[in-house]
Amino acid sequence: MWFHTVSPGTLQTLGQSHEAISCQQKGHVVVISLCLRYAARQMVDIHCHILSGLDDGAESLEISCAMAEMAIEDGVTHVIGTPHASQNHPFVPELVRQRRDELQARFEGRLILATGCDFHLSFENIQDIRQNSSRYTLNQKNYLLVEFADYSIPSSLDQALHEMQLAGLRPIITHPERNPLIRAQPERLYKWLRQGCYAQVTAQSLLGKFGKSAQEMTAHWLDARAVHFVASDAHNITSRPLRLKAAFDELAKTRGEDVAQALLVDNPLAAFEGRPLPYVPELADDIGESNSASRGQSRRKRFWFF
Numbered sequence: 001m002w003f004h005t006v007s008p009g010t011l012q013t014l015g016q017s018h019e020a021i022s023c024q025q026k027g028h029v030v031v032i033s034l035c036l037r038y039a040a041r042q043m044v045d046i047h048c049h050i051l052s053g054l055d056d057g058a059e060s061l062e063i064s065c066a067m068a069e070m071a072i073e074d075g076v077t078h079v080i081g082t083p084h085a086s087q088n089h090p091f092v093p094e095l096v097r098q099r100r101d102e103l104q105a106r107f108e109g110r111l112i113l114a115t116g117c118d119f120h121l122s123f124e125n126i127q128d129i130r131q132n133s134s135r136y137t138l139n140q141k142n143y144l145l146v147e148f149a150d151y152s153i154p155s156s157l158d159q160a161l162h163e164m165q166l167a168g169l170r171p172i173i174t175h176p177e178r179n180p181l182i183r184a185q186p187e188r189l190y191k192w193l194r195q196g197c198y199a200q201v202t203a204q205s206l207l208g209k210f211g212k213s214a215q216e217m218t219a220h221w222l223d224a225r226a227v228h229f230v231a232s233d234a235h236n237i238t239s240r241p242l243r244l245k246a247a248f249d250e251l252a253k254t255r256g257e258d259v260a261q262a263l264l265v266d267n268p269l270a271a272f273e274g275r276p277l278p279y280v281p282e283l284a285d286d287i288g289e290s291n292s293a294s295r296g297q298s299r300r301k302r303f304w305f306f
Contacts, residue, residue, distance in 0.1 A: 068113075076244055078269065078273065082145055230248075
């Protein structure tokens with residue numbers, strides 16, 4: 001309804017700031033504000049199993065299309081298809097690109113699709129990424145989704161992350177709030193973050209859809225400034241849907257719209273484009289550290305890689 005109150009000349013200014021817009025009628029100012037707030041909620045999903053027939057995500061092109069329509073309806077403008085790269089789900093970049101192209105052709109002009117993967121830290125994957133990193137990274141840039149197993153996280157993987165960073169990659173630890181080993185030993189996550197890794201939590205964890213433990217840990221890590229991304233990790237249109245708006249609204253209500261904008265729009269878009277993240281808050285001083293000396297050492301390490 002508000003659209004009828006806006007003149008064509010005013011519509012051309014919607015991408016500008018409030019200060020740059022000059023209107024005589026109060027009603028027009030309100031309308032413009034609403035438009036700008038709506039535009040700010042055009043979200044980017046960096047972790048999604050939307051590409052069909054590659055893993056335990058979308059089972060068919062029809063499901064992929066339904067997930068894409070769901071994303072558009074929810075205010076998502078960019079989606080990175082990230083099938084598993086694991087022992088159970090072999091990762092074939094050429095096939096991944098083919099699935100992306102098929103889906104993009106159906107949604108050209110409505111949704112921007114790219115590819116990456118949910119990278120499992122197996123010996124074979126670690127060996128291959130040393131030679132072919134762009135096969136696995138988000139939109140073939142320098143950010144990499146990294147998933148840890150929920151039955152064992154050997155200490156040797158700390159060195160693997162370190163080597164990836166030295167090679168110019170920027171690891172993003174995926175859904176640590178859903179990993180019982182990381183929940184039980186959160187100091188390992190804090191160590192990775194202080195070394196320059198990032199953390200991505202799942203939108204449905206924030207809303208309690210993965211249980212109380214995951215929801216409480218998500219809240220705790222948000223309070224500790226240990227979260228850099230919120231993503232859907234969608235697999236279908238029922239139990240694991242491609243929806244982010246409810247998470248955006250919850251974050252805006254509980255932690256402020258600037259945080260919601262950072263975790264669902266600004267940081268994900270920067271990762272999509274291969275740019276430095278605009279929002280990297282300092283990890284809370286009193287979390288995961290035994291003394292101030294180790295804190296100082298860890299903070300210095302944070303900047304070795306960037």
